[in-house]
Amino acid sequence: MMESDAIPVQPFRTRLYGDDLLAGFDPADPASYAATHDFAVYRAWVAAGRDRASHIHAVAQAIHDSSISDALDGFTTSRRLVGIMGGHRMVRATADDAPYVGVVRVARALAGAGIVPTSGGGPGAMEATHLGARTATRDWSEVVTHLDTLASVPSFPDGVGGVVAADGAVDLDVLTRLHAWQRPAFAVHDATCDEPGVSLGVPTWFYGHEPPTPLATHHAKYFQNSVREHGLLAIARHGVVFFPGSAGTLQEVFQDACQNFYGLHGLVSPMVFVGRPFWTETLPAWPLLGRLFADTGMLALVDEPDDAVAFLLDHPPIPHP
Numbered sequence: 001m002m003e004s005d006a007i008p009v010q011p012f013r014t015r016l017y018g019d020d021l022l023a024g025f026d027p028a029d030p031a032s033y034a035a036t037h038d039f040a041v042y043r044a045w046v047a048a049g050r051d052r053a054s055h056i057h058a059v060a061q062a063i064h065d066s067s068i069s070d071a072l073d074g075f076t077t078s079r080r081l082v083g084i085m086g087g088h089r090m091v092r093a094t095a096d097d098a099p100y101v102g103v104v105r106v107a108r109a110l111a112g113a114g115i116v117p118t119s120g121g122g123p124g125a126m127e128a129t130h131l132g133a134r135t136a137t138r139d140w141s142e143v144v145t146h147l148d149t150l151a152s153v154p155s156f157p158d159g160v161g162g163v164v165a166a167d168g169a170v171d172l173d174v175l176t177r178l179h180a181w182q183r184p185a186f187a188v189h190d191a192t193c194d195e196p197g198v199s200l201g202v203p204t205w206f207y208g209h210e211p212p213t214p215l216a217t218h219h220a221k222y223f224q225n226s227v228r229e230h231g232l233l234a235i236a237r238h239g240v241v242f243f244p245g246s247a248g249t250l251q252e253v254f255q256d257a258c259q260n261f262y263g264l265h266g267l268v269s270p271m272v273f274v275g276r277p278f279w280t281e282t283l284p285a286w287p288l289l290g291r292l293f294a295d296t297g298m299l300a301l302v303d304e305p306d307d308a309v310a311f312l313l314d315h316p317p318i319p320h321p
Contacts, residue, residue, distance in 0.1 A: 006053075007044040008037070011063035016071045016200075017219035021212060025186055030179040033211075034170055038221070042208030045223065047168030051206065061223040069231060072202075072220045076235050080115045081200065082312060083236030085252045086125025086243030088210060092150040092184075099243055100128045102274060104143065105305040106241055107132025111197040113313060118236055120228075121201020121219055122210040123156045125243050127185065130215035133199035134192050146188045153184050160209045182211050189214040202232040233259060239270035239312045244278040253285050261292055263320025270315040272300045272308045 026032035033039055048057050084107055086099065093100045103125050107117040111133040119126040131150070135143045163174040192215075201216035206225035222228040233240065233256045240256050242249060253271075260268045271289070273279040279286040279301060286301050293299045298318065300311040 006048045006057055007041060007060065009041050009060070009064055011060045011067065013064065013067040013071060016068070016075055017221055018217065019214070021219050021221065022186075022214050025182065025214070027183045027186055030176040031172075033179045033182065034175055038212060039208075042205050043164050043168050043170065045205050045208065046164045046166065051224075065222045065224055065227050068220050068222055069227070072231065072235065075200065075218060075220075080238045081118045081236050082110050082115050082238050083118045083232060083240040083256075084125065084129040084243070085119070085240060085245065085249050086128075087245035087249060088120075088122055088124040088126065089156050090124035090128065090243070090245075092127075092147070092154045094144065094147045094151050099125070099275070101147065102305045103128035103243055104132040104135075104147070106274075106308050107199070108136050108143070108197075109306070109309040110312070111136035111199065113309075115238060115312075116198055116200055118200040118202065118232065119216075120232065121203035121212045121216055121221070122207065123181070123213065125245065126201065127213040127215060130199045130201060130213050130217075131188065134188075134196040134215050134217070136197035137195070138192070146191065149187050149191075150184045153181055156210075157181055163209050178209075178211060182214070185214050202228055202235075204228040229255065234265055237265065237267055237269050237317050239272065239315070239317070241272045241274060241308050241312070242279070243274050244282070250283060250285065253289075257289055257292060260296075260298070260320075266320055267317040268296055268298050268320050269317040270298045270300065270312055272302065272311050274302055274305065274308050276301055276303050 021038045022036045024032055024035045090100050107129045110117050117129050117133040119129040157177040160174050160178055163171050196217055199216050200218045201212055202220045203212045204222045204225045212219055242253055273286060298315055302308050
């Protein structure tokens with residue numbers, strides 16, 4: 001099949017993305033990030049009008065997203081998936097009590113139990129998810145080394161939304177900062193490419209200025225963010241873990257709650273919130289959700305990553321009443 005004449009993407013895909021999404025990244029060359037397939041698609045999508053593209057481009061994008069959904073259906077068959085949600089600005093860190101390390105520990109334990117950790121596939125808590133899954137069978141001392149590597153560039157850069165202008169022009173200064181952010185992740189990727197633990201990222205070109213993490217082994221990348229958001233939570237049928245975040249994480253909390261409350265997929269899946277002060281005081285979603293799900297036993301509020309994992313393993317999804 002022919003690629004879109006404006007967006008260099010194959011609409012009719014038969015598989016999810018893997019390392020091919022970011023192939024061509026060169027740690028020594030900041031300009032190389034613009035040459036990756038992922039960035040090339042994002043740049044062309046912006047120039048084509050973003051989500052206001054012409055009908056022919058919109059059709060090509062829709063076919064692509066439908067193909068990704070078909071491939072995702074095949075990937076999830078006979079697999080147990082747990083979603084891990086949290087802030088995209090969660091700082092890379094090495095301290096045992098850091099939220100980033102907590103996410104790594106949860107994902108690592110889930111992967112070790114045969115569950116596929118799943119996230120939005122970007123920076124912050126999402127990246128930590130895939131680091132944990134990727135290193136599930138490795139000694140913790142090695143994980144600490146990788147945490148040190150990542151923490152050399154601790155914070156996701158500000159002001160990157162304008163990396164691509166409406167005409168497709170690239171801001172080289174912003175591109176350089178994005179390259180610097182990605183470079184430690186690629187170093188960890190290369191050091192762990194021998195039988196990495198399986199994980200799934202579900203990113204979107206709607207947020208194309210947030211690079212997908214190379215630490216995920218599989219990427220289901222979409223153009224339409226609404227399709228992506230629904231699909232991500234729909235496939236996490238063995239539960240979702242919520243770490244502290246902001247508006248995006250809160251949106252996912254209530255979208256998942258709605259799916260569970262109405263049994264949109266025939267199941268009630270566990271929802272686990274990590275960080276008691278955050279979910280009861282900073283963004284007090286817990287009291288409200290407690291009222292909705294008081295009788296299901298599928299809701300937990302914990303402070304320790306190990307407790308989150310234990311609850312998920314002890315509470316598989318149940319049929320919606």
